[in-house]
Amino acid sequence: MKLALRWHVLLLGFLLGTSGACAADQPTPSTQAAQLAERPGHAGIASANKLATEAGFEVLAKGGNAFDAAIAVASTLSVVEPESSGIGGGFMATMYIAGNKRTVFIDARETAPAAVNPKDYLNPDGTPNRDTALKGPLSAGIPGEPAGLVWLAKNYGKLPLSASLAPAIRTARDGFKPDDRLLGAIKEEQKNLERWPASAEKFLPNGNAPAAGETWRDPGQAHTLELLANYGDAGFYSGETAQKLVDAVHAAGGNWTLKDLASYRVKERTPITIDYHGYKIITAPPPSSGGVAIAEILNILSGFDLSKLDQAHRVHLTIEAMRRAFRDHNDYLGDPDFVKMPLNMLLSPYYADGLRQSILPDKATPSSMLAPSGGQDPGMHTTHFSIIDADGNMVAITSTVNYLLGSTFVAKGTGVLLNDEMDDFALVPNKPNVYGLLGSTANAPEPGKRMLSSMSPSIVIGPDRTAVIGSPGGSTIITQVLEGILAFIDGGDAHQVVAKKRFHHQFMPDVVMVEPGAFDAETTNALTQMGYSFKERGPWGFMNVVIWDRRTNKLDAASDPRRDDGLGKVQ
Structure with missing residues (x-):
């Protein structure tokens, strides 16, 4: 994924223990560094109870x-x-260890x-x-x-x-x-x-x-x-x-x-780390399918300036990226200790370039044109929590x-x-x-093998803010976390990120699941004209997010208002 050199240097510096920087046309690293906190000094926890x-x-x-x-x-x-x-x-856990500026992924997934x-x-x-x-x-x-x-x-x-x-x-x-x-x-x-x-x-x-x-x-x-x-x-x-x-x-x-x-x-395991428009996303590797899918979707979307699009076209491009990522999810992914997966291909910006070229600007791509499949509604279980401590x-x-x-x-x-x-x-x-998720022999059961998961615990590090994010929700975990990341990048605080209305497409069934109120009438009509079918269902997910604003050195914690927004706490 293409990334301006100055942001690459600044973000890498933050992970290695130097400072990041606030957005500016021509930032001076030494000046900006003084404005960003290196430790919060207090803690935030958001959980489901x-x-x-x-x-x-x-x-x-x-x-x-x-x-x-x-x-x-x-x-x-x-x-x-x-x-x-x-x-x-x-x-599954995605973690950042402040003492040595290291990220790590803990796989405590069940085995057959x-x-x-x-x-x-x-x-x-x-x-x-x-x-x-x-x-x-x-x-x-x-x-x-x-x-x-x-x-x-x-x-x-x-x-x-x-x-x-x-x-x-x-x-x-x-x-x-x-x-x-x-x-x-x-x-x-x-x-x-x-x-x-x-x-x-x-x-x-x-x-x-x-x-x-x-x-x-x-x-x-x-x-x-x-x-x-x-x-x-x-x-x-x-x-x-x-x-x-x-x-x-x-x-x-x-x-x-x-x-x-x-x-x-x-x-x-080593987390998946990708760069998207000046933000570093650290997320789950296989046997989670979530991180690969999120990376593939963001790689596809990186070729567009979503901020300049109306809602209908922004949603259109996001759904098409979801569709292609879930198609690959079904075909390739499994336990890395048992299955050789083409991760270099799936995570490659060049592969994303090819997928991006297959998206029509004003028309949905029927999933049947990509590959035949079948599926049903995703479920809404599992739990997630996010923590940032004083250090x-x-x-x-x-x-x-x-x-x-x-x-x-x-x-x-x-x-x-x-x-x-x-x-x-x-x-x-x-x-x-x-x-409703499909799978190939890559995810077939074998003695001691770990089953594929959609869990996507993630950390997002931006020029001046950091988010710890995740959610339950079966196959919708992937799209919930994706949409939460995009909401954070758009400037949302913790409460806005967890409250954002959701939509979901997982290749099959070829229908967009939408939360009531996700789209206005104009957007729904435009997407229908593009060829999308919708299925409205009740609110889903239980996202828990902690955000650290390194400019003000304040933490913000929130739990999903669909369940209980009083569970996130900072002290």
Whole structure:
């Protein structure tokens, strides 16, 4: 992607510990440098739950850094927001370490058990079996979140793991009042939860979902978290917890082994870093598809000056870039430890040039002209939180158990709700998963392989402002984060970024999903004349953003107003 030399030098200088610069026709680096803060001096956290945000600040007050706070937030979300994430699932993290000016990506994604058999996910007629792919122990990959939390404490935190897990353990043991989202999820999945005694025991005390305002305790998860706090990896992946997990999975027809658990490893990977009109975007590499797709879209859009276009043509070009990126997502991407992917091609500005040339200025390109496919609505689960601490350490973490309440299967004696991430594999090539995403053999299940993800935790560094951004939302994660990045580049503050109305196209189905109020009548009419079809659906996503304005040295944190805009906090 083309970038003016002066911005390249200034942004590289910021990442290496020198200063950045404010926008000006002919900036003087030494003059501009004095105006930009090198550390915030205070912290900002935006998460999906007030108790989780407060847990992060509690750990910061103990002397922890952003990475300790991330452990507190993630583990507390496991307790208070199990419909979206938890220690029975996994996470991906994009991080900036202020001390050595380094960026790193932590891959704590789940893996397939060694005994995985694609036939377990097929009906007798060869069609996908949605039940085994989404419910019960066969749908669950080996969890990565516990190992990821241990990894953060050992390699990046300042506090012992036990200190960072303490808020979650206390909350699980002493209880909390579930919010409406959790209560609604339990009621929605009640029939599935009733299929397994341990699930019913945890989520349906006395046979029903907890009542609004009732204190709900999770002693099983409290004990499991205590073992993790005391023994690290061994407290989950071997010993008492591991045996209980395997026994419970086997008793319900699953195929985990103690070796599967003992063999799990966190992976550190190099983030994808791209430049877009003077901004450096640091985002998720495979096995996330999100960073590649966002990079490809921005590379295509870099050839246009969107600020000079009316809304209809700006949206048109963005949809066409989305369409092409999701087409490549379906064809090429998978676990980099198993699959050779043409990343140099997909991330190349020259490849983007070619894709850009295929976009007509005033006409939609039918997806059927690019390649045949099929799909359905994307889903709206997972969770994300963003943190910037007083020293300028930054963490963007997206965590998930996949679909609503994951597999709905709780392993007896552990309090651990297992994920249903096996559905994120292409269990049946070129057939859509629950989010409508297609996949090729690159994302086929294999023993120990990590399933492809849309999670896109990102950090955006501009000439004078920095954003930590991400969202849940299945396949819409990619387009939400993309649109949030563009809103930030356009000058939006944290509240404006998270509140911006959304639209989404994922190649197939060939329809633009739009949030009510996203386009005015004139724009909708113009896009319809270009050949677009629209499907309006209710608000989606739960974006959490922290922005650091390095000119004023102020932090701004916001959570999505579609759910609760009171969860982002600065102090």
